[in-house]
Amino acid sequence: MKFRFTAAAVAAALIGASVPSFAAEISISASSTGKNLDLFRKQLDAFEKATGNTVKIVTMPPSSTEQFSQYRLWLAAGNTDVDVYQTDVIWAPQLADQFVDLKDATKDVVGDFFPAIVGSQTVNGRLVAMPLYTDAPALFYRKDLLEKYGKQPPKTWDEMEATAKEIQEKERAAGQKDMWGYVFQGNAYEGLTCDALEWVKSSGGGQIIETDGTISINNERAAAALNRAKGWIGTISPSGVLAYQEEESRGVWQTGNAVFMRNWPYAYALGNGADSPVKGKFDVTTLPVAAEGDKPSSTLGGWNLAVSKYSKNPDAAIELVKFLTSKESQKQRAIELSNLPTLSALYDDKDIAAAQPFMPNWKPIFENAVPRPSAVAKVKYNEVSAKFWTAVHNTLSGNGTAEENLELLEADLTTLQGSGW
Structure with missing residues (x-):
């Protein structure tokens, strides 16, 4: 239409x-x-x-x-x-x-x-x-594949990971050698800030800097969220996801080579385009949470x-x-x-x-989307975000642990805050 x-x-x-x-x-x-x-x-x-x-x-x-x-x-x-x-x-x-x-x-x-x-x-x-x-992004899922293997759309990140792994393995065994479980935006840029903020916030780890100016990112739940995501690299997500932005993620998804994808609404119309291999085969749901009771978080x-x-x-x-x-x-x-x-x-x-x-x-x-801390960081937001996505990308790449990188990030943000937002 x-x-x-x-x-x-x-x-x-x-x-x-x-x-x-x-x-x-x-x-x-x-x-x-x-x-x-x-x-x-x-x-x-x-x-x-x-x-x-x-x-x-x-x-x-x-x-x-x-x-x-x-x-x-x-x-x-x-x-x-x-x-x-x-x-x-x-x-x-x-x-x-x-x-x-x-x-x-x-x-x-x-x-x-x-x-x-x-x-x-x-x-x-x-x-x-x-x-x-x-x-506000959502979790795109292949409803045909979930139905094929008797799965429901996942509510938690662990459920998503388990479902992605099982379907990926079974589809590959059936001849779909290029199938991956999950694609997202893992490149070191603003998109990774969005993805990682969702992992952290939906795990009860805060939102990097709170509205009152408190630097909250260096905490156990935030570290656990990043460590969980690190575990996806090379297992349910291709190693190349560390260079993916929105269009690279959509490219894998729309060619039929992913079970799940995190992306923005624009990908919905394109996925249902006349020339799309996944037309009519997918749906969307809220992004997962760490545990039952946690609130789904989509970056505004x-x-x-x-x-x-x-x-x-x-x-x-x-x-x-x-x-x-x-x-x-x-x-x-x-x-x-x-x-x-x-x-x-x-x-x-x-x-x-x-x-x-x-x-x-x-x-x-x-x-109900979660905003990035641009209102509190004001003119320094770009630096805040760059430091955050760098810490996350280092963690996903195996360059330091989440705990080490978040401790360094907290110190960097404290210095930045000291010079005035």
């Missing part, structure tokens, strides 16, 4: 927009993950037709870490070549001073968005980005749109942001890319429910 922009839909998305009377040339930087760029281009074509403006896409790599580094360089240099930036939910405190305050321009629509997501993009009272879509993700304060056409850029985050645009994004809307009303939309039956059930996953 495809949702297409009709003339009426474009008009609805632009109602109330003070579209400039002159034709502006603007640009938007966007991630190349999945089919994000393809949909952006379709929506930008509709915007161009309706407004007379022209919009160029500046293609960014899938890695959010690489994107952030490039953004920071451009903005520090006062770059005027990019008007609108697609931004990760965690970047608002770090890049706020480089973006236009959107509060007044969006006062007619901002009340329709989830307040918590709007809050995550508000810094010192300034709305620095508009929520485009939200994100999501992407937003911000307007550069260096833009030569800020009015046109703001209207583009409002257009791309409108109900009509988000509906198309949900249907075609399985991206989670940031507008509450869309979770009751019948077209979305028909196209993406899983989506209404995903709402409680992200509403």
Whole structure:
């Protein structure tokens, strides 16, 4: 099913927009993950037709870490070549001073968005980005294989590991030599921070730095969570997972070579694509926990749109942001890319429910998602995250034990905190 922009839909998305009377040339930087760029281009074509403006896409790599580094360089240099930036939910405190305050321009629509997501993009009272879509990962599982071997979707990490190991071994014995039990994002980048935060939080090990500023990561439960994950490498997960980001994980999964995968909602629509070997063979559930009674933890993700304060056409850029985050645009994004809307009303939309039956059930996953400590670490968050994912990657790679690496991490974070968040 495809949702297409009709003339009426474009008009609805632009109602109330003070579209400039002159034709502006603007640009938007966007991630190349999945089919994000393809949909952006379709929506930008509709915007161009309706407004007379022209919009160029500046293609960014899938890695959010690489994107952030490039953004920071451009903005520090006062770059005027990019008007609108697609931004990760965690970047608002770090890049706020480089973006236009959107509060007044969006006062007619901002009340329709989830307040918590709007809050995550508000810094010192300034709305620095508009929520485009939200994100919270889930456990993807091959329902056909679980049914084949009489298994239920796992509730705990130990259950997941045991089920993954058994099915992997039996499938390999049956001739599926490339089958693996579990794939995730193990590369040393922001994605590993997300995965490892889930392991730690769902094991009762805290969330790296607590909301009151307490550095909590050096504890027995956090160490146990990382040691458990280390045990997956080379057993139920390929050694190459230490270099995997989202797309590498999806590549193994979508070719039918994994029982379980941890990934974001975008992988759902792609996995059910017409050319996908796993179409109709999988489902999703909440990520596992360490033990019964622990709370499932999915890292809060999501992407937003911000307007550069260096833009030569800020009015046109703001209207583009409002257009791309409108109900009509988000509906198309949900249907075609399985991206989670940031507008509450869309979770009751019948077209979305028909196209993406899983989506209404995903709402409680992200509403209870655990945030990364960007709010408390502020401009130092990138350093905090880099130190955390390095400690985790060292542990997974066998370069020191979890206990040793977390002790070193605590010392590094304490030093960083001492210089002021």
